[in-house]
Structure formats: C-alpha cells, structure tokens
Amino acid sequence: MMKKLMLIVPSLVKGGVERVVSNLSKGLSNYYQVYVIIYHQPIEYDIEGELINLETPTGSYYKKIINTFYRIIRLKRLIKKISPDFIVSFMGNLQPILTLAPIIVSVRNNPDFFTWQEKLFLITIYKLPNVKKIITCSIGIERKLSNHYHLQNVKNIYNPINFKLIGDKLLSQKPLKFEYILAAGRLHRQKGFDILINSFARSSFKNLIKLVILGEGEERKNLEELILKLDLKNQVLLLGAVDNPFIYMKHAKFFIFSSRYEGFGNILLEVLACETPVVATDCETGTSEIIEDRKNGLLVPPKDENALQSVMEELFYDQKLYERLKANTRKSVEKYRMENIMQDWISLFKEVYHS
Template sequence: MKVLLIQGGFGVGGAEKVAAMIAAHRAQLGDEVTVMGFDMPDDGSYFPYPESVRLLLPDGAQKSHPLARFQMIRRTIRTMRPDVVLSFLTKVNVLSLAAAIGTGAPVVISERNNPRAQNAHPIWRHAQNLLVHRAACAVMQTERARADLPASVQASSTVIPNLCAPDPDHPAQPDSSGNRLVAVGRLDKQKGFDVLLQAMVSIVDALPDVSLTIHGEGQERQALEALRSELNLEDHVALPGASPSPGAWLSEADLLVMPSRFEGFPNVLAEATVSGLPAVSTDCDFGPREIILEGENGVLVPVDDAPALANAVIQLMQDSALRAHMSKQATINRDRLAPERILADWDQVIARATVG
C-alpha cells in the first residue's frame, strides 16, 4: 500500500511526533510511506524516521503561500497515486481535501488543535467544515473536539487520542524534595507562558529555591524575556530553546507546568503522566481533562488565572507525599495511550478508508 502523510513541517510539535510514529509503523508493516512537509529544520527532522520512509520537502516549499502548497500537494497526489492520504492540522487538511478532488485518493484528516481558538483566519475553519464531507474520515483527539465538527459528519468521524509511552532514554526522575519546574511548548500566546511567569512571582516568594525551565522556541521569545526581566525572575527562569532531543526534559524536572490557553491533545502532558511526572495544567479545551485525573496524576486550574496556577504549584511542591503518590500513577494513561493500541486504531481507519 502507498501511504502519503502530509503535515506542516518536520520540526517540533505534537502533530509531527504522531505523524512520525504512524509513518514508522506503516513502513514496518510493509507500506511504501512518503511524508510531505513544507518546512525542515537546518539539521533535519526533529523526530526520527526509518530509512525506508521517504521525506518530501518540495522545492520552494519553505517560503510558499497556500495556493503554491495546494499545487504541490495536488502534484504529489497525482504523481504518487497513493492508496490513502493522511493529513494533519487545519490548513493542511483544507489544502489536502481540495487537492485530492478528482484524483480518487481517499483523504483522512486529523485535527490536532482547537480550530475555534487557534490564531488563524476564520476562513480556514469554515473551509474545513465545508470540505470535511469529502474526507474518508475525520480523526479527532477527544469526544469534545468531535462534538465541534458539523453534525452531519460526526457519525463518520472517530476519536483517537495521541499515542504515548514512557521514554526509555529519558525516564522521569522526580525528586520528592526537589524544586525543578519545567514547561514545554512553542513560545506562543496559545501556551500561556506569560501567565506562568506572572505566577512565578508568587511561587518564588513561597519557594525561594525553585527554578523553572521553559523549553521551546517561537515568536514570543522577546516578549517573554522582557517580562522575565520586568518581574526580576532572571535567576529563577531559563529559556534555553527547544529541548535538545525529544523527551529529554522529562529527566530534568520534578513537576510539569502547562499553562495553555487552548490545546488539541497536549503531548507534553501525556508524556509527563505516562512517565510518572506530576503535573499542574490549565483545564483548557481540549485534552487536559481527558489526561489528568484530579489529585491522582495532576491538578487542573482555570485558564488565564495566575494566582490559581501559583497556588496549585506551591501546594503541590510543598506536599512531597502527594507528589510521590502522583509519580506512581503512570498506569492511569499508560494503558489507554499505549502505542500498539493507538496505532491499531489508525490501522482500522486506514483500512476503512481504502476499502471505501
């Protein structure tokens, strides 16, 4: 079988991680797998791929506009003639569905974020809602996200959460007497790191030895660095850029803090909980409520509420017994998000799409 996966690029991100794992799995099954993207880091794909998987970065893709990307996708589908196309994220979904018209290639789209909240022109969401009827299947990550689809296509959609397993190279090693906080994600308004910095003022007052490392890169770096200076947090907050390798941050923290304003299904939160790293997260749409069992493997707080976020972190960091209990609750998500289980769900979607 010929499988074409299409994503925004080959950098850091939840969609990129899942695409890489699906590609490797299908290649192992014997499929001819091509992964297409429109941006490539200077040192190559952030997530590894087997040598048998072809990575496709069309000429001129990195500075291309949507119409050019549509043409690149259509040309690739016509040339490759895949048995199935798997597309990730709103804009790519729209372009892939439109590009496949008249080619006979079934397209499975996968929404990885919250289209109602993400910083994109509303036309992309409207276009996806119009074109989603052409999809062989729409894969959503939570039931609440599926409920956001047009009612006419909800029955033909399916829910598949992100696959996640403990990282054997970077085991979580939280110290019950530790003081290391970590946050991970793009330096973007979506991730709420500005709220976390505001919360850190109170956290540092209560826990003078605490440190916070925010792993990520993005357009908000200068604003966050300025806010860090304004709040006199330079001695407590580090912004070193992206984690040197996927999952490396797990071994360097005692507590994950995720202050996001919205999500699709946050990989970092799943990675922390299956690895036994306690977490404090906002109860944003979508995902955290499906990952965190309150008081068992983490704590949920309201969105955009710095005092609530600070109080939750302080209380948890001062309660070593509760954090030790949370560290032992990795099985809550480990079985549900096991790669073999999630990949089997993707196999079923692909099988239905190619038969239909």
C-alpha cells in the same frame, strides 16, 4: 504487497503534531509502505519510510497564495506517481483536500479558536466528498466538530506514546545540577507561559527552586522582558529547544501545563510517561481526558494566575500528595502505547478502504 500510505505535514519542525507524524511513520511502516510529504524545511524529527520535500516555503501573503497553487499541483503529480491507497493530512489541510483525491484529514486543535477563514473551511471545504474521514486527537474536538460545525464523518484517535524512544532517552545524564520545575512548548500566547511566570513570581517558593521553560517561538522577547520586569532573571530560565526534552521531564520536581486552550496536550502524555507529576490547566478540550484531578495530576482553570499559584504551592509543599500523584503517572498513560494506537489507525484504513 504492502499498501501505500502518504502522510502530509507542512514540516518536521520540533512540535507536537510533527512528533505524532514521526511516531506514526515508525509504527505504521510495519504494515504499510510509508511516504512522508512536507512542504518545506526544517526537518528536526526522523521518520521511517520515504521523505519527500515539495520545497514550497512560507513567506509573504502573496507567496502564500502562489504556494497554495504550487502545492496543489505538486501534490496532484505526486499522488498520481505514487498512487497511495491512503492519504492522511496533518495541518495545512486545504491543499491536500483541493487535490480532490480521496483523503483523511486531521484536526488537532479546538476549532473555537480557529481564524474565521479556518472556520469557513470547516463548514465548506471539509464537507467535500473526497474528505473520507476527519480525525481528531481528543473527544472534546470530535464533539465540537460534530455538534457545532455539523461534520458527520468525524472519528477520534488519540496520539501515541513511543515508550521505547522515551526509555532510550532517559538513559542520558541528569541535564541540570539544580532543582527545578518544568514547562515546555512553543513560545506562543496559546501556551500561557506569561500566566505561569506571573504565578511563579507570586509563589512562596520562587527562591527555593527554578522554573525552566523549554521551546522557542515568537513570544521569547515578551517573556524575557516579563522575566526582567519581575526580577526573576536568575530564577526563570528560557533554555530554548533541546534535543532530549524527556530527560528534563524525568528530573523535574513537577511539570506545569499552562495553556489558554489546547487540542489534546500531547506533552502531558510524555511527562506522565517520564513519571513526573503534572499541574495542568483544564482546557475545554483535551486536558481532562488525560489528567484525572488529584489522581495523576492537578487541574486548574485556564488563565487563572491565583489558582495556578495556589495549586503549585500545594504540590510543592505537600509531600503525601506529591508521592500519590507520582505513583499514578506512568500507569495512567499505558493505554496510549504505540501498538494500541497503531491498531486504531489500521482499523480506520480498513473502514475507509471498504467504504
């Protein structure tokens, strides 16, 4: 009889963590009976297994406090009913931990950029005895949690690439009729799209190619105003969320990852799997674990508009550099295949089960 695995994530909105949960549900369903628990809508990724919505949406500060208790109560009832062998929480970790059930939690971003409340949780709640393991998605985060926050039970497991899914998506038609460079992600200050737009505005190639940005978020209005201010309305396009970002990745001349900080940079794996060269900010955690400078991409310091402009121009004009990077893209991320990462999770569950 299959052991039961419960994966908890706030929602299945289009995002990096949510895509990881979707991939894990598919990869691990061959070995476990999978339950995916979400707190609220939307549901924009499909999963394998049983999906359960606790229907406790976010809202006002008061509602968030009330929902904390609702979620704990409903999770406790659900855990009692399903009796899972393993529980893994991705984001929104407070409530699953406070059920006091044995749990594995995942930290997905650089903790130095957490709010003071989140940092407080790290040095208190995350040290409760029911937290059996803390999983990171980059070695940089693992080291920070161990060395700076004195957490002992930390282990890194990289995010998987679903090569089959990407391969199927790349059968679609070319999405745009013009040449473009690409960026994608939540329209959030963390992602540095304002830095990218300013760098693009100063580049010598801004009238030779368009900049396309995929994704939605609270920074849309600010970015639209910046685009108008820089007179780039026809050259910088905010296309919003799309169903198939991979086909945009495949046909982009190159991809720009402009984050101010990042946990891992899952999108870099997907872009490289689509055989597209990358310019990426060398964030304190994550990026340099994926990008080897001048082998499968180019690294620049975060928040440096001049450096980003210079490196984009170099990649745009230097055809030999471009071809060399492109030739190394896909093979540099083969180790992140689903089957490899699933074995890392299976080994983790065996370790926890026997501890």
